[in-house]
Amino acid sequence: MRPWQFYFQRSLLLVTVPLVALFLILPLLSLVERTLRIGAGHALSGNLLREAIWVSLSTTTLSALFILIIGTPFAYVLARKEFPLRGLINILVDIPIVLPPAAAGIALLLAFGRNGLLSQWLPGIQLEITFTRTAVIFAQLFVAAPLYIRVAHLRFQQRQVELEEAAQVDGASPWRVFWSVTFPLAAPTLAGGIVLSWARAAGEFGATLVFAGNLRATTQTLPLLIERALATDIDAAIASAAFLLILAFFALLLARWLLRLPDKM
Amino acid sequence: MQSRSFLLLLLTVALSLFTACGQTDDTLIIFSATSLTDAQEEMASVFAAEHPDINIQLNFASSSTLATQIIEGAKADLFASANILQMERIAEAGLLHEEAETFASNRVVLIVPSTNPKNIQGLADLTAPGLRIILALPGTPIRAYTDHLLSSAAADQDGEYLNSVLANVRSEEATVRLVLSKVVLGEADAAFVYLSDITAEVRDEIAIIATPVEYQSEIVYPVAILDEASPKELAASYIEFMLSPVGQSILAKWGFVLVSRIEN
Numbered sequence: 467m468r469p470w471q472f473y474f475q476r477s478l479l480l481v482t483v484p485l486v487a488l489f490l491i492l493p494l495l496s497l498v499e500r501t502l503r504i505g506a507g508h509a510l511s512g513n514l515l516r517e518a519i520w521v522s523l524s525t526t527t528l529s530a531l532f533i534l535i536i537g538t539p540f541a542y543v544l545a546r547k548e549f550p551l552r553g554l555i556n557i558l559v560d561i562p563i564v565l566p567p568a569a570a571g572i573a574l575l576l577a578f579g580r581n582g583l584l585s586q587w588l589p590g591i592q593l594e595i596t597f598t599r600t601a602v603i604f605a606q607l608f609v610a611a612p613l614y615i616r617v618a619h620l621r622f623q624q625r626q627v628e629l630e631e632a633a634q635v636d637g638a639s640p641w642r643v644f645w646s647v648t649f650p651l652a653a654p655t656l657a658g659g660i661v662l663s664w665a666r667a668a669g670e671f672g673a674t675l676v677f678a679g680n681l682r683a684t685t686q687t688l689p690l691l692i693e694r695a696l697a698t699d700i701d702a703a704i705a706s707a708a709f710l711l712i713l714a715f716f717a718l719l720l721a722r723w724l725l726r727l728p729d730k731m
Numbered sequence: 732m733q734s735r736s737f738l739l740l741l742l743t744v745a746l747s748l749f750t751a752c753g754q755t756d757d758t759l760i761i762f763s764a765t766s767l768t769d770a771q772e773e774m775a776s777v778f779a780a781e782h783p784d785i786n787i788q789l790n791f792a793s794s795s796t797l798a799t800q801i802i803e804g805a806k807a808d809l810f811a812s813a814n815i816l817q818m819e820r821i822a823e824a825g826l827l828h829e830e831a832e833t834f835a836s837n838r839v840v841l842i843v844p845s846t847n848p849k850n851i852q853g854l855a856d857l858t859a860p861g862l863r864i865i866l867a868l869p870g871t872p873i874r875a876y877t878d879h880l881l882s883s884a885a886a887d888q889d890g891e892y893l894n895s896v897l898a899n900v901r902s903e904e905a906t907v908r909l910v911l912s913k914v915v916l917g918e919a920d921a922a923f924v925y926l927s928d929i930t931a932e933v934r935d936e937i938a939i940i941a942t943p944v945e946y947q948s949e950i951v952y953p954v955a956i957l958d959e960a961s962p963k964e965l966a967a968s969y970i971e972f973m974l975s976p977v978g979q980s981i982l983a984k985w986g987f988v989l990v991s992r993i994e995n
Contacts, residue, residue: 575916575918579916579917579918580917580918581916581917581918596901596918597863597901597902597918675905678902679865679901679902679903679904679913680868680902680903680904680905681900681901681902681903682903685902693868693905694868694869694870694903694905696796696799698795698868698869698870700799700803
């Protein structure tokens with residue numbers, strides 16, 4: 467390496483890394499510091515927080531399961547099969563990633579709400595999804611599924627032609643090829659994708675608030691508890707924010723590890 | 732070429748951010764309860780027209796959230812609260828420059844969508860199974876007034892009244908305006924909001940159901956100059972304006988009961 471290059475890189479390092487680290491780490495550090503100061507045990511033992519953790523865990527687990535079951539074959543078809551409007555559908559899939567969550571909530575309300583489009587198309591059937599746990603899952607599916615579908619889609623676009631063809635030549639049915647070759651080969655990447663999606667669902671706030679409302683022990687997830695507690699019990703708000711932070715950190719750690727695994731069985 | 736125009740764009744954005752941050756002494760930051768939104772915006776624009784060299788910044792949230800923000804160190808000159816309790820929190824934290832003044836009063840009303848799908852005629856109908864009631868979050872002033880109204884009503888109903896009503900609560904929204912929006916959208920069958928929330932834009936979408944006056948709590952809105960305020964004279968003249976005939980007529984226009992009328 468030439469000397470000027472060394473100094474160039476070193477000066478960039480000295481300027482940008484502390485700046486970015488300070489900007490990112492300081493808020494997170496403050497959160498953890500305050501949680502420890504107010505006594506995390508006391509704050510975590512509250513009923514409100516326990517109920518919110520249960521609502522969050524049950525809804526995000528179901529959301530992740532649905533995303534896996536529907537998203538995997540969908541991403542596979544999107545990557546491997548030509549069909550009309552594929553380009554358009556490809557764009558539509560990404561929209562929730564850039565859409566403000568509150569806008570997603572309004573969109574869900576106008577689609578699946580009491581006076582929504584679906585209700586108008588199905589006269590005689592009173593849709594009662596809003597303000598239920600189903601609504602929480604709808605909101606999470608809407609905002610989190612695109613992350614998994616995009617990861618899975620990119621993975622399925624890399625074909626293991628030789629292995630898949632070898633299996634086919636040996637007489638395996640397309641179903642068998644998918645389950646015994648394509649899926650296992652992609653499994654670590656898919657697992658990383660689902661962890662990312664799950665983390666996004668766990669942090670979901672705006673769409674849930676608008677579409678599912680905020681009711682203790684029913685639709686009140688951890689992010690919604692933060693808003694509630696901000697007005698009444700700031701210690702609980704700080705503790706749940708810290709809890710979400712720790713959850714997010716380990717989810718990202720797990721996702722990184724999974725996505726870097728060599729893709730083999 | 733392309734990357735150069737992109738850099739130019741970035742530079743423009745960065746510069747505009749800096750100018751937005753530039754704050755003079757003549758900036759008045761008002762933290763105001765959400766229920767005051769329309770009245771406060773109109774008062775601020777009339778006041779700003781009279782004082783062209785000042786800049787008014789309005790921050791709306793529930794009074795309890797605003798009180799928390801102020802206690803946690805948010806910079807504000809004035810705090811207009813929807814109840815006395817949140818003002819007392821600020822006073823206890825030692826952040827008030829002088830005692831708060833009452834500038835308006837309000838009423839809690841029971842509202843339903845204009846179509847009234849569940850045919851609610853009064854407080855007694857709120858126990859009907861399957862009803863969707865939306866309230867504000869516990870800790871907000873509107874919720875405290877609603878709870879008071881419901882428990883007063885419960886005293887005249889059978890013993891299960893309060894539990895049956897609360898069992899119908901489907902969501903607890905952060906602000907009173909969010910409660911209102913759920914009724915306007917037809918997602919809620921009944922809700923409690925301030926009379927002042929029934930603005931011209933939503934008047935056709937909802938109907939007010941009469942509730943006995945004796946269940947009402949006295950709802951007064953205090954405003955105070957915060958210790959941080961600079962300059963204090965500007966904040967004081969804004970409060971004076973709120974209490975002046977012009978300020979009071981704006982408040983009346985948005986459904987608030989006037990101060991003079993409470994005192995009499």
